[in-house]
Amino acid sequence: MNTKIDTIAAVSTPRGESGIAVIRMSGPKSQAIMQKIFDPAKKISKPQSHRVYHGWITEKEEKIDEVMISFFLSPHSYTGEDMAEISAHGSLFISKRILEILVKQGARLAQPGEFTQRSFLNGKMDLSQAEAVADLIHAQTEASRRVALYQLEGNLSQKLSEFSQQLLQACSFLELELDFAEENIEFTSLKDLKKMITQIDTALKKFLESFERGRLCREGVRMAIIGSPNVGKSSILNCLVEKERAIVTEVAGTTRDTIEDVLDIEGVLFTITDTAGLREVQDPIEKEGVRRAEKALEGADMVLLVVDGSRPLSQEDKAIMDKIKEKEKNQLVIINKSDLSQKVSAEEIRKLTGSEQILSVSALKKTGINTLIDSLKHLVISGDLPEEGELLLTRERHRQAILRTREHLHQAQKALTDNMSQEFIAFDLRQALDSLGEISGKKTTDDILNFIFSEFCVGK
Numbered sequence: 001m002n003t004k005i006d007t008i009a010a011v012s013t014p015r016g017e018s019g020i021a022v023i024r025m026s027g028p029k030s031q032a033i034m035q036k037i038f039d040p041a042k043k044i045s046k047p048q049s050h051r052v053y054h055g056w057i058t059e060k061e062e063k064i065d066e067v068m069i070s071f072f073l074s075p076h077s078y079t080g081e082d083m084a085e086i087s088a089h090g091s092l093f094i095s096k097r098i099l100e101i102l103v104k105q106g107a108r109l110a111q112p113g114e115f116t117q118r119s120f121l122n123g124k125m126d127l128s129q130a131e132a133v134a135d136l137i138h139a140q141t142e143a144s145r146r147v148a149l150y151q152l153e154g155n156l157s158q159k160l161s162e163f164s165q166q167l168l169q170a171c172s173f174l175e176l177e178l179d180f181a182e183e184n185i186e187f188t189s190l191k192d193l194k195k196m197i198t199q200i201d202t203a204l205k206k207f208l209e210s211f212e213r214g215r216l217c218r219e220g221v222r223m224a225i226i227g228s229p230n231v232g233k234s235s236i237l238n239c240l241v242e243k244e245r246a247i248v249t250e251v252a253g254t255t256r257d258t259i260e261d262v263l264d265i266e267g268v269l270f271t272i273t274d275t276a277g278l279r280e281v282q283d284p285i286e287k288e289g290v291r292r293a294e295k296a297l298e299g300a301d302m303v304l305l306v307v308d309g310s311r312p313l314s315q316e317d318k319a320i321m322d323k324i325k326e327k328e329k330n331q332l333v334i335i336n337k338s339d340l341s342q343k344v345s346a347e348e349i350r351k352l353t354g355s356e357q358i359l360s361v362s363a364l365k366k367t368g369i370n371t372l373i374d375s376l377k378h379l380v381i382s383g384d385l386p387e388e389g390e391l392l393l394t395r396e397r398h399r400q401a402i403l404r405t406r407e408h409l410h411q412a413q414k415a416l417t418d419n420m421s422q423e424f425i426a427f428d429l430r431q432a433l434d435s436l437g438e439i440s441g442k443k444t445t446d447d448i449l450n451f452i453f454s455e456f457c458v459g460k
């Protein structure tokens, strides 16, 4: 990414027609450019920050559109630089036209996420907050909105900075003592140091345990409906999403390709994949279907295993149960067709699958579906949505950084136990500090930054 300070511009609203379109500009030339192209309805002597002005965007004295504009002057703006925002009529043509005018006047088209990247580089937010901006833009449910907003407000940054400060203090003590070694001045008791490292390590361990819940809140739950042919998998998908999403027939092998739909269960996003019945097949189309079903099973956070309660369990059913067990997937078992006389018991299923989550359902009569929906939510995010103050780890990048931090803390503890020179302990603690600093972006590389900001839309 370009780090020279030039002036960038982008349309921040989606392409297409809308009530209004917002065109944003950030950088030192923002005000000068606006002065050239904006004809205010009332004369402005000196544009003020955080004020809205009415007027026209003009080019060669021709009015291009009637707009509202606002200025946000450095340092009190999103990026920390001088910014201007133009709210124009939401036609794709007009927003493109205005953007072209800005570029003609010396602005450059912004890269994806470049406004937020500048905000980070100018110290307006740390890297975990910048990531939260992207999460908030992508939020589709209450759970994802909450975790993103708490992170944007700096909850994560604040907690981690408490740990960093403690570690930094310990490092300084140890390093200071090194310098004064000959005078034998003792600044800190090694026993206290050990206690502090253990405390931080325990807190980080607890934090790591929140990852599954945090990730599922942020990304949603990928759930695959798996089972033998004709057990009612597609009927269950249709019940869950309340529409005829998948074809249902009495022919075994109806579903070939995987079919996906989404469901918001009390604030948690479920991406549900209906799959082809798993069985040994020769037909090349069904064979491909089975391959895709297995892939969906592989990638799923949880499995809805469906069996047909109106007939005894088959070898196929049992083979599927073994497969799910082998992959250690979180599962909920559905005994479907509860409207017919039952040949399968929950006890039998429990023995074979080891699962306590077993429900009787009739997809045909739509009975047991509400209980199913309730169980799904409790199974994956243990009930309640995140609350303010509940610290959740939501990203793999953060998890990796914390795992590395803990490794270095363990090395420091070992060095302490082995009575190694304080130089070594300080070194390990510095490394722990660096790993922790990757989350907030105190320690970062261009590759990490490019990766993070490439997730963004242009204009944010």
Ligand SMILES: Nc1nc2c(ncn2[C@@H]2O[C@H](COP(=O)(O)OP(=O)(O)OP(=O)(O)O)[C@@H](O)[C@H]2O)c(=O)[nH]1
Binding pocket: 227, 228, 229, 230, 231, 232, 233, 234, 235, 236, 247, 248, 249, 250, 251, 252, 253, 254, 255, 256, 275, 276, 277, 336, 337, 338, 339, 340, 361, 362, 363, 364, 365
């Ligand atoms: N009696 C009864 N029949 C059901 C129930 N659920 C599904 N069926 C019937 O079972 C047959 C198969 O249903 P599907 O939903 O297509 O089953 P599937 O598991 O998706 O089948 P494949 O895609 O072929 O693997 C259809 O004739 C459904 O009407 C139920 O709860 N009770």
Ligand SMILES: [Mg+2]
Binding pocket: 233, 234, 235, 246, 247, 254, 255, 274, 275, 276
């Ligand atoms: Mg089907």
